[in-house]
Amino acid sequence: MEEFIRQALIDEEAMTSLLKELEPFVYRLSYHLTRHQHDAEDLAQEVLYKICTKLSLYRGDSSLQTWVYSLVLNTYKDTLRKRKVRQFEELTETAATQSFENASNSKILLESLLEDLPEIDRHILILRFQNDLSVREVADIMNISEANxxxxxxxxxxxxxxxxxxxxxxx
Known part of the structure; x- marks a missing residue:
């Protein structure tokens, strides 16, 4: 992967290939944060542009996926600051045996509970459970300790x- 990244820095075709590979991941993360198709598309496009312009800043201390997630999250936070709009992310974990109605009620209740959480706590839950990131990856992205x-x-x-x-x- 490191060689592929080095190649992307000097070759336009390699950069295009890298962006095509990352695009679904970036869009999915963007959609989970914005919960709106058009906002997710805008955020994903902005992040893909940042990947092009800031790839040389990637040091390899963490996985490329973690670095990209940090870009998505920071770009999203910047967007919220600019718009002064608070949005919340959803986290759903429903048991496979629950009926559709119970799952819907549980999802609505969970969304309302998440709305009341501080932003950092919502982000931690989403990173950890919705995106299946390790405690270490969450700590790296959020710039807090693993113990925290x-x-x-x-x-x-x-x-x-x-x-x-x-x-x-x-x-």
Whole structure:
């Protein structure tokens, strides 16, 4: 992968190939953050442009996927600051045995609970569970310690579990 990145820095075709490979990943992350197709497309396009212009800054300390996720997240935060619009991300974990109706109710309840969480906690939950990133990757992206991530995840899961029970559901 390192050789492919070096090649992308000097060869336009290699850069195009890299961007085509990363585009679905970038769009998916963008959509999870914005929850709106057009906003996700705009965010993804801006991130892909940043990949072109900032790829030389990638040091290889983390995986390319982690670096790209950081770009997506930071670009998204910049967009929110510019617009002064707060949006929330959703996190859904429904058991396979739940009926569609119960799953829908659980999703609505979870969305409302997530709305009340601080932004950093929502991001941690999404990175950890929706995007299946490791504690270390979440810590790298959020610029906090692994211990902090573990503590926050434990407390958030406990808090959400209790709030879910109060809402008539069991997590």
């Amino acid at each position: 991530v573990k503590t926050r995840v434990f407390r958030l899961k406990d808090r959400l579990r209790n709030l879910f029970r109060q809402g008539g559901e069991v997590l």
